Amino acid sequence: MTLKTGQFYIDGTWVDPVSPQMLPVLNPATEEPIAQIAMGSAVDVDAAVAAANRAFDSFAATTKAERLDLLAAIRAVYERRYDEMADVIRQELGAPASLCQRAQAAVGIGHLDGFVRALEAMAFEEINAEGDLILREPIGPCGLITPWNWPINQIALKVLPALAAGCTMVLKPSELTPLNALLYTEILHEAGVPPGVFNLVNGDGLNVGAAMSRHPDLAMISFTGSTRAGTAITQDSAATIKRVTLELGGKSPNIILDDADLEDAVKRGVRHCFQNTGQSCNAPTRMLVAASQYDRAMELAAEVAKATQVGDPAAEGRHIGPLVSQMQYDKVQALIETGIAEGATLLAGGPGRPEGMNRGYFVRPTVFGDVSNDMTIAREEIFGPVLAMIPYTDEEEAVRIANDTPYGLAAYIQSGDVDRALCVARRIRAGMVHVNGSDIAFGSPFGGYKLSGNGREGGACGIEDFCEIKAVSRPA
Known part of the structure; x- marks a missing residue:
């Protein structure tokens, strides 16, 4: 060609x-x-x-x-x-x-x-x-x-x-x-x-x-x-x-309600956040978990991140590739450093390239715990494989945190009760809401609220x- x-x-x-x-x-x-x-x-x-x-x-x-x-x-x-x-x-x-x-x-x-x-x-x-x-x-x-x-x-x-x-x-x-x-x-x-x-x-x-x-x-x-x-x-x-x-842009919340299959929801949410090396405007980059399940959720998310392979795009497989440019690499590195400096707990990943890589814009799949919604990593679109995990006390607080963002592109809700998830979906200020891993069909409207x-x-x-x-x- x-x-x-x-x-x-x-x-x-x-x-x-x-x-x-x-x-x-x-x-x-x-x-x-x-x-x-x-x-x-x-x-x-x-x-x-x-x-x-x-x-x-x-x-x-x-x-x-x-x-x-x-x-x-x-x-x-x-x-x-x-x-x-x-x-x-x-x-x-x-x-x-x-x-x-x-x-x-x-x-x-x-x-x-x-x-x-x-x-x-x-x-x-x-x-x-x-x-x-x-x-x-x-x-x-x-x-x-x-x-x-x-x-x-x-x-x-x-x-x-x-x-x-x-x-x-x-x-x-x-x-x-x-x-x-x-x-x-x-x-x-x-x-x-x-x-x-x-x-x-x-x-x-x-x-x-x-x-x-x-x-x-x-x-x-x-x-x-x-x-x-x-x-x-x-x-x-x-x-x-x-x-x-x-x-x-977007800073999409992923609300895992307390009746969801926690292991499935967390693992699926982390993988989705990392897809395309996190370079998706609708990526579920804020994972909201009930406080009673938060410690276990952090363990699960860290396991997925540590198991995520980073490798050559020419190879077949479900690994992730590099970021697109030096500018994007530098931006993601700076935001990871900011997350650490602002007191979030680094559960997996962190600054620098994955082990054994000395060229290419590769980054380490990263998960932060103990994140509050006013931290930079919870407010700004990172556009890299970086997940912020935020605890909530009840459904009301989960909705408030989800909507407390200047963005409104997408949101994700996980629940064992689809009707409950749909009730929460109606309260989210976003152009698209995905329930239990479902996706918007080709031909349905794609777009968002606010910024x-x-x-x-x-x-x-x-x-x-x-x-x-x-x-x-x-x-x-």
Whole structure:
């Protein structure tokens, strides 16, 4: 596979950047470069936005049936190139091969199927109870800015609903994991996405992301990433009053109620926290346990952490890989040190690399006990395999602690009584609540409350985010 790393995709063709500047893409497991990508500028963004604007009228006029056919074509090409997608994500993100095969690459198909089901059922024209005609129309050319941690997941959650709604777009993927986006671009091209409908410009947030957010000819920005960056994008977009949808950070609680199977709940919760090396916005990073069961829960969590293998992403297995970058490694190390300094008890892991590793951004799976919810490790998103365990006295306190966070992306509840868990779920201020290890289905809304963002991705809600609503009155 030879990707066009030195070019951008604009108006259906690969083009050279206006002012070539190259950035190495590193393999996080080796710290060695695996590619050099071209970095764009505001001038490149202007060209991509112009192409999206030229293509908008004709693509917006396509029928639902035509867009369903296009999604089917994309699925067919993606399936054929599935193994390539899994492998390129492994190389640039450092996610283990097994995780890339069964999850990282798989979401590109799962989300597509969810959008197809939603699009098939969606009415773009209907008569409301008052007798007016209500139209859902594509909002216009859109800017899509995606992160590195689940790269094709977020690209699919933005590109596919934009296509389903009839929008054109410009994508800026993360400069840390741009290769999967280049491969996806080839998939879209081969599937027959019309020229100008999809455009890609690589670059950083300061130059390309900000130029997109400020651009007067983009009707919408859809962003996934940090809350800090989401704030900047919102401010940059304010002058042009464009729609901004944000999927941001999280500090998700995992409430283990006192009637749950403690051993199963704790072990499953620790493994989930460590999945993707903790680099998931919805990771259950605060484990809340009844005080009467807290000591045993800490023992169980420490056992799981100590048994968690850290290893080469190229190897098969359920081990975890490295963090994505030196910056991320330094951030996680600093927060582990902060947890120790603030008085939390280090039950497993700690600072530094795992034993025997002297290169790569590998970290030790870490569990802290004796954590209070006002500690830094309980307030800030760490984005590494670091779990904070917090005791509670009763269900009321568990709910209060769970909601005592500036975030509200996800929450997890474990109980021997599903009805009890559902009652607690209704009291949690989060966009998604998972009961007893269950997961939100493809096609259901993904998103959060508070500093975790606004808007929803996936299925019908995801398509609707790319639509404007028009009311048309008619004479009696």
